[in-house]
Amino acid sequence: MCGMPQQHPVRSTPARPARPDASMSLITNVMDHSLDDGYAEAAARKKADGDGGMPKTLRARLGLAVGLVLAALIVTVGAAQARVAAPVVAKEREELIDRIDQETGAAEKLEDRVDELRADVSARQRDALRDSGGDGSALVGILSGAVAVHGPGVRLVVDDAKDASGGGDGDPRSTSGFSDTGRVRDRDMQRIVNGLWESGAEAVSINGQRLTALSAIRAAGDAILVDNKPLVPPYTVLAVGDGGQLSDRFQNSADGLYLHALQENYGIRTGISAQDDVRLPAATSVSVRTAQPITEKGTS
Known part of the structure; x- marks a missing residue:
């Protein structure tokens, strides 16, 4: 008697019960993916970098506080340096003023000396003109403006x-x-x-x-x-x-x-x-361009 190959009974997989909202696929997709994939990726990257959990307002306040601290530090350092340099600047200014006063005084003395020499030269020129005229010395002095x-x-x-x-x-x-x-x-x-x-x-x-x-x-x-x-x-x-x-x-x-x-x-x-x-008055400045000594009569 020939034996027939034994066949295993075929088991049918019970079907998964259908979702109650299977007919509302569009609404289901929106609910499941409420955040756009691109935004989700960006949020994930920020969170991985460590700043995703800090609000923007807090970050701005922290940045402002840091900036104010740095500005105050710079002003403090500048004031300290100015306070240290102030005595040096004041001393240099005083020294410069002293030098200016000294040079001004020296220049005034030189001007006074020039005026004295100029007056002496003018007087000598007037005397020479007056004395060189012989009998007409008075006339020479008048015409030349020397007296x-x-x-x-x-x-x-x-x-x-x-x-x-x-x-x-x-x-x-x-x-x-x-x-x-x-x-x-x-x-x-x-x-x-x-x-x-x-x-x-x-x-x-x-x-x-x-x-x-x-x-x-x-x-x-x-x-x-x-x-x-x-x-x-x-x-x-x-x-x-x-x-x-x-x-x-x-x-x-x-x-x-x-x-x-x-x-x-x-x-x-x-x-x-x-x-x-x-x-x-006499002329303030008399210029003698040429001069010739007068020889007395009877002298060689």
Whole structure:
């Protein structure tokens, strides 16, 4: 009797009971994956680095506290260094002030010495000019401006017009290129002084400045300079000479008529009068360019 191979009975796996919410797959997916995968990964990395559990507000406060501590430390260190350096700076400042005072004092002494030497040189030059003239030494001293003089003469005052502007027909300044204003110009004073010399003046001064053969009357802007010293109007011109005759000659000369034209056309104020005694100072600086010793007669 043939035996049939024995077959094991087949066991059927009991089926897993279906989830009650199997029909609501979308809602189930949302509930199971409420946090996006990318956010979940980022949170996991932060947690692994050790800062994931610290709130941002707390981290900000800690950072601010650290910054304030560092700032306070820097300020404290800077104040300490400044306190240490303050005495050194004060000492250096005092030493610098002392040096400045010493150098200023030395410079003032040198200036005083220069003035003394300049005055001595001027005095020696005046003495040399006065003594080298022989019988005409007094005249040489007067003409060179080396000595103060006084005597009869004229007093001429020239001033700007009241409104310092004016005009008129016949411009006496046209040949000199001056504008038609009421201000006294350097060329005007040059003509006045030359007119007085030509009329017989022996010595002339303007506002106390003694004029010599080397004196210069120039302009610097609207200012008039006499030997580089500025003058302020009104300009007072004193001249030593025969008072009445000197006044008449000047007023009738071409330069006197020029001054009269300035008065008529531009309102420049003038006044001239003869004086019994006018006093002129010596020139502040007399330059001797050439000198020659005088040999007495009868000597070889």
